Amino acid sequence: MATKAPRCSCDKPDHSHPQLSFNSENKTQIPSQLVADKKKTMTLGTPPSSQAYGEPWYWDNRYAHEPAPFDWYQKYSALAPLIRFYVPHRHQRVLVVGCGNSVFSEEMVNDGYEDVVNVDISNVVIEAMQAKYSNRQQLKYIKLDVRDMSPFQAGSFDAVIDKGTLDSILCGSNSRQNAAQMLDEVSRVLKDKGVYILITYGSPVYRLSLLKDSCAWSIKLHVIAKFGPEGSSEQPVRGLTDPIPLDESGSSVEDVLGKNPEVHYIYVCTKEPKAKE
Numbered sequence: 001m002a003t004k005a006p007r008c009s010c011d012k013p014d015h016s017h018p019q020l021s022f023n024s025e026n027k028t029q030i031p032s033q034l035v036a037d038k039k040k041t042m043t044l045g046t047p048p049s050s051q052a053y054g055e056p057w058y059w060d061n062r063y064a065h066e067p068a069p070f071d072w073y074q075k076y077s078a079l080a081p082l083i084r085f086y087v088p089h090r091h092q093r094v095l096v097v098g099c100g101n102s103v104f105s106e107e108m109v110n111d112g113y114e115d116v117v118n119v120d121i122s123n124v125v126i127e128a129m130q131a132k133y134s135n136r137q138q139l140k141y142i143k144l145d146v147r148d149m150s151p152f153q154a155g156s157f158d159a160v161i162d163k164g165t166l167d168s169i170l171c172g173s174n175s176r177q178n179a180a181q182m183l184d185e186v187s188r189v190l191k192d193k194g195v196y197i198l199i200t201y202g203s204p205v206y207r208l209s210l211l212k213d214s215c216a217w218s219i220k221l222h223v224i225a226k227f228g229p230e231g232s233s234e235q236p237v238r239g240l241t242d243p244i245p246l247d248e249s250g251s252s253v254e255d256v257l258g259k260n261p262e263v264h265y266i267y268v269c270t271k272e273p274k275a276k277e
């Protein structure tokens with residue numbers, strides 16, 4: 001089972017911070033890993049508060065003690081139909097923000113993608129990933145804070161993929177400001193008509209205004225069932241590539257999915273070109 005997320009200790013008025021929890025989908029698929037991961041969860045314990053997920057020291061510490069690959073929320077195999085739908089050409093340039101030690105990018109390359117750049121604020125994880133993938137020229141790992149991606153020129157990428165990174169930034173102090181900086185940078189490094197694919201536990205009520213305030217996106221919403229206790233996906237809630245109708249506030253989604261559905265939300269935000277003056 002996924003461990004419970006730590007109780008909220010932050011002062012967010014809207015509780016828009018993530019309740020990140022350690023996912024467990026790999027565990028039952030590979031029994032030996034199940035044992036290792038169970039041990040891991042027990043020895044690591046939970047961080048002092050969810051706020052820790054927003055702090056670089058937490059991640060350096062976690063990756064120093066937990067070098068084994070770990071994918072938050074969902075694996076590439078589950079999301080692949082959606083990624084292929086929105087990033088249809090394998091030569092398109094992809095940026096994965098807050099990559100951690102997930103195998104998501106490796107699996108994208110195995111699926112044919114030719115240029116997948118990964119950034120993370122944790123030096124520990126970036127050094128480990130650089131060593132691990134030194135012979136995969138399609139994969140690059142760079143230590144970078146997503147709030148300042150100045151080494152990348154504007155319009156460098158066709159797609160930016162974020163699985164759990166905006167969520168973790170929303171946990172820290174100054175979360176709104178940090179999230180806005182991150183989203184500004186994501187938009188800047190995207191080409192016009194490029195897509196920001198945000199995979200999050202955050203429902204539209206908590207994520208839509210943040211996204212809309214930041215940039216001129218057109219936004220589509222998809223959902224995918226969380227993994228069940230046996231490590232298998234629950235029944236599909238809806239076809240993965242079939243977007244959910246979205247009104248201004250995002251409250252329409254409840255009409256379709258009901259209250260508190262067991263899903264991860266996937267916001268596909270297309271960068272609209274600035275109107276010519």
Ligand SMILES: C[S@@+](CC[C@H](N)C(=O)[O-])C[C@H]1O[C@@H](n2cnc3c(N)ncnc32)[C@H](O)[C@@H]1O
Pocket residue numbers: 020053054059060070071072073097098099100101102104119120121122125144145146147162163164165168169
């Ligand atoms: C919840 S983990 C997700 C890891 C990976 N994307 C996955 O799906 O398994 C969040 C990641 O964001 C990284 N991170 C947090 N704040 C960051 C920042 N300001 N800049 C870059 N990476 C950051 C953390 O180091 C961590 O690897």
